[in-house]
Amino acid sequence: xxxxxxxxHRDRLRAWRxxxxxxxxxxxxxEDRRQLVDEKTRCLxxxxxxxxxxxxxxxxxxxxxxxxxxxKFLQQWPDLEALRKVRRSKLQAFLxxxxxxxxxxxxxxxxxxxxxxxxxxxxxxxxxxxxxxTTLVQHLQALREAIRHYEKRIQELTETHxxxxxxxxxxxxxxxxxxxxxxxxxxxxxxxxSANQLQSYSRIAPVKAASGKRCWxxxxxxxxxxxxxxxxxxxxxxxxxxxxxTRLLRxxxxxxxxxxxxxxxxGLQMDSHSLSLLAEPHSLPGSALLGNPRSPCPHHSGxxxxxxxxxxxxxxx
Numbered sequence: 001x002x003x004x005x006x007x008x009h010r011d012r013l014r015a016w017r018x019x020x021x022x023x024x025x026x027x028x029x030x031e032d033r034r035q036l037v038d039e040k041t042r043c044l045x046x047x048x049x050x051x052x053x054x055x056x057x058x059x060x061x062x063x064x065x066x067x068x069x070x071x072k073f074l075q076q077w078p079d080l081e082a083l084r085k086v087r088r089s090k091l092q093a094f095l096x097x098x099x100x101x102x103x104x105x106x107x108x109x110x111x112x113x114x115x116x117x118x119x120x121x122x123x124x125x126x127x128x129x130x131x132x133x134t135t136l137v138q139h140l141q142a143l144r145e146a147i148r149h150y151e152k153r154i155q156e157l158t159e160t161h162x163x164x165x166x167x168x169x170x171x172x173x174x175x176x177x178x179x180x181x182x183x184x185x186x187x188x189x190x191x192x193x194s195a196n197q198l199q200s201y202s203r204i205a206p207v208k209a210a211s212g213k214r215c216w217x218x219x220x221x222x223x224x225x226x227x228x229x230x231x232x233x234x235x236x237x238x239x240x241x242x243x244x245x246t247r248l249l250r251x252x253x254x255x256x257x258x259x260x261x262x263x264x265x266x267g268l269q270m271d272s273h274s275l276s277l278l279a280e281p282h283s284l285p286g287s288a289l290l291g292n293p294r295s296p297c298p299h300h301s302g303x304x305x306x307x308x309x310x311x312x313x314x315x316x317x
Contacts, residue, residue, distance in 0.1 A: 019186050026157045027183035031226055033150040040143045047136045054129045055079055057116045061104050068144070069095075069103055071137045078130040080118050154179050163187065172237030180230040202227045 006013075018024065048065050051058055057080065062070045076094070077083035088110055095103040120126065158164055158179040167173060167181045184202070192198040199205035203223030209216055 017188065019188060022157065022161060023183060023187055026154065026161065026179055029150055029154050029157070030179050030183055033147060033154065034226065036143055036147050036150065040140065040147065043136050043140050043143065047133065047140070050129050050132050050136070052119075054119050054126050055133075056119055057112070061109055061112070068141075071140055074133055074137050078133050079126055080116055083113060158182065170234070173234070177230070177233055177237065180226075181234060184227045184230045202231050204228055204231050 019027075044065050048059065051065075055078075058070065058074065059065065062073070064070075073094070077086065088106070091110070092106045095106060095109075155175065158175070161179075161182055163182050163185070164178065167178050167185075170181070173181065185198075192201070196205065201224075203220035205220070206217045207220055209218065
């Protein structure tokens with residue numbers, strides 16, 4: 001296959017040229033940050049699983065496992081027995097140390113602490129879990145600091161990139177998606193001759209396969225997955241922005257209820273009958289147009305689409 005491509009389609013081959021150092025550094029940083037975020041997610045899942053095994057009360061006392069206050073809390077009191085030995089004043093001072101974190105109320109936490117029942121009394125489970133939790137907490141703190149440094153450097157490179165004004169003008173593109181789009185598109189404008197080439201490279205274009213009478217569409221598997229994910233996230237942000245715009249432009253409920261019935265346009269409703277009328281010349285009975293508007297709409301009458309539109313205009317006027 002490669003030999004045939006070299007012999008018959010040599011004109012389609014282009015010499016590879018590296019992108020600018022600014023863009024490539026931004027690309028490496030964005031990909032490394034994603035790996036750190038995934039590693040942090042794995043550690044959070046492991047921490048949750050281990051706390052459920054021997055210290056489940058900590059998960060209910062704090063709002064999220066991804067909390068710096070919870071990590072410091074587990075460093076000082078990694079199990080329930082060690083927590084019960086602390087004085088109320090010391091625990092209250094610890095919870096009020098950092099105002100940025102949503103700390104639990106001491107008035108609710110102290111009675112719950114006194115009534116808490118250990119999940120297990122097995123010394124082997126508790127000892128191994130305490131060591132595992134303290135190790136995960138230290139790893140999570142290091143990952144949090146590393147991600148913060150990465151985000152700071154990524155923000156500096158993104159704001160100074162020449163394509164940042166273009167990418168930031170896209171609807172729904174924020175500080176997290178902008179650097180990913182810059183690295184996915186690149187600065188070489190002649191790299192892709194059309195949008196289809198970019199879609200094929202990122203593998204967001206579906207593949208249509210057929211065999212006999214069967215036909216199906218599937219996704220491309222061999223692809224730069226980070227680039228494909230960037231375009232998929234961009235499409236999701238566009239969809240959310242479009243839905244938000246439709247909600248903002250939609251009239252209030254009281255205006256929709258107060259509107260006269262004959263001013264409505266059922267031809268614009270995206271139901272099955274309207275779509276079938278646009279796709280092929282189905283017909284509707286005259287009773288559905290001139291009579292009760294709630295009557296069913298079978299596709300077995302003699303009215304054509306033109307007659308249907310003409311009768312609908314007569315009914316509206």
